[in-house]
Amino acid sequence: MSRFWSPAIHALEPYVAGEQPKIPGLVKLNTNESPYGPSQKVLDAIAATSGERLRLYPDPASTGLREAIAKRFDLAMDEVFVGNGSDEVLAFTFAGLLKHDAPLLHPDITYSFYKTYARLFEVKVEEIPLDDGLRVRIGDYDRPCGAIILANPNAPTGIALPLTEIEKLVASHPDQVVVIDEAYVDFGAETAASLIPRYENLLVVQTFSKSRSLAGLRVGFALGQRPLIEALERMKDSFNSYPVDMLAQAAATAAIEDEAWFDEARGNIIANREMVTKALEARGFEVLPSSTNFVFARHPAHQGADLQRGLRERAVLVRHFNKPRISDFLRVTIGTTEECHQFLEAIDQII
Numbered sequence: 001m002s003r004f005w006s007p008a009i010h011a012l013e014p015y016v017a018g019e020q021p022k023i024p025g026l027v028k029l030n031t032n033e034s035p036y037g038p039s040q041k042v043l044d045a046i047a048a049t050s051g052e053r054l055r056l057y058p059d060p061a062s063t064g065l066r067e068a069i070a071k072r073f074d075l076a077m078d079e080v081f082v083g084n085g086s087d088e089v090l091a092f093t094f095a096g097l098l099k100h101d102a103p104l105l106h107p108d109i110t111y112s113f114y115k116t117y118a119r120l121f122e123v124k125v126e127e128i129p130l131d132d133g134l135r136v137r138i139g140d141y142d143r144p145c146g147a148i149i150l151a152n153p154n155a156p157t158g159i160a161l162p163l164t165e166i167e168k169l170v171a172s173h174p175d176q177v178v179v180i181d182e183a184y185v186d187f188g189a190e191t192a193a194s195l196i197p198r199y200e201n202l203l204v205v206q207t208f209s210k211s212r213s214l215a216g217l218r219v220g221f222a223l224g225q226r227p228l229i230e231a232l233e234r235m236k237d238s239f240n241s242y243p244v245d246m247l248a249q250a251a252a253t254a255a256i257e258d259e260a261w262f263d264e265a266r267g268n269i270i271a272n273r274e275m276v277t278k279a280l281e282a283r284g285f286e287v288l289p290s291s292t293n294f295v296f297a298r299h300p301a302h303q304g305a306d307l308q309r310g311l312r313e314r315a316v317l318v319r320h321f322n323k324p325r326i327s328d329f330l331r332v333t334i335g336t337t338e339e340c341h342q343f344l345e346a347i348d349q350i351i
């Protein structure tokens with residue numbers, strides 16, 4: 001605290017990201033990164049962009065990247081917005097689209113950055129509890145509101161809603177923006193992008209950080225009809241004229257075009273997720289049905305915090321949330337096959 005701070009700073013509740021350790025050799029299953037490096041085509045695109053050209057500003061409109069994303073989702077380029085990670089896309093969304101007199105609705109257990117942004121941008125929020133199975137129940141969102149944001153699949157539970165449920169939510173709130181944050185959608189859920197031509201109130205947000213192995217470059221994007229995308233462009237142009245750097249634009253463009261690498265990487269992660277799920281269940285864990293690159297699991301005889309500590313002592317990092325209803329659980333990112341086995345061996349030593 002300091003007398004130099006603006007009053008708004010005192011009210012902030014900053015998001016606390018998972019540990020990014022400095023010591024080598026840890027099995028890092030705590031922040032849902034991909035265990036695989038990006039494709040060779042991505043590395044080639046970065047190499048081709050480096051060097052003398054870096055003295056220039058990047059394309060402020062990220063034209064090539066937006067074209068490549070639009071092509072993949074069968075949309076027009078001007079229905080795509082890109083930013084520095086989906087966190088920044090979400091920040092612009094909160095500031096530009098979600099602040100109204102009526103409250104923004106979001107689940108009480110979800111990506112905790114939503115609460116941080118709501119504080120930062122003074123968005124009134126009403127949290128909607130998950131049901132007894134830690135699921136989002138669409139009917140619970142049938143109430144007066146200014147906007148809605150859901151992560152689908154949800155985090156940290158990993159549970160996805162089917163597209164039919166998402167469409168029901170979007171269709172029943174024609175006068176409110178409905179944001180679907182699809183950070184983990186590529187690991188087994190269905191994107192709502194196909195609904196965009198029919199629903200002017202739908203904004204879909206995705207990231208290159210997970211299924212495309214580019215967390216280090218910070219690229220995310222939003223898909224929606226023009227009025228919503230235009231709001232994000234206005235926010236961006238009032239904030240940073242060159243948000244996505246030249247290397248990130250080149251790498252992400254190559255990443256979205258390399259379908260073969262993408263399918264192989266996510267296929268491996270899904271197979272390892274099923275392996276880890278079965279192995280944990282065989283050890284007495286309850287594992288929520290995951291459509292993501294992580295599992296959310298608890299053991300009836302071991303506290304989540306104790307398990308996390310025991311794993312840390314064995315050089316395995318996982319995430320634990322000290323929050324009501326989920327403090328028993330561990331969130332474990334799906335790593336390489338070897339990392340998954342190292343995790344399971346450490347679990348065997350603990351329980």
Ligand code: PMP
Pocket residue numbers: 084085086087088111151155181183206207208209215218219220
């Ligand atoms: N949404 C959800 C649900 C997430 O879990 C994350 C990653 N922690 C993000 C968005 C942000 O990802 P990024 O900024 O790396 O695109």
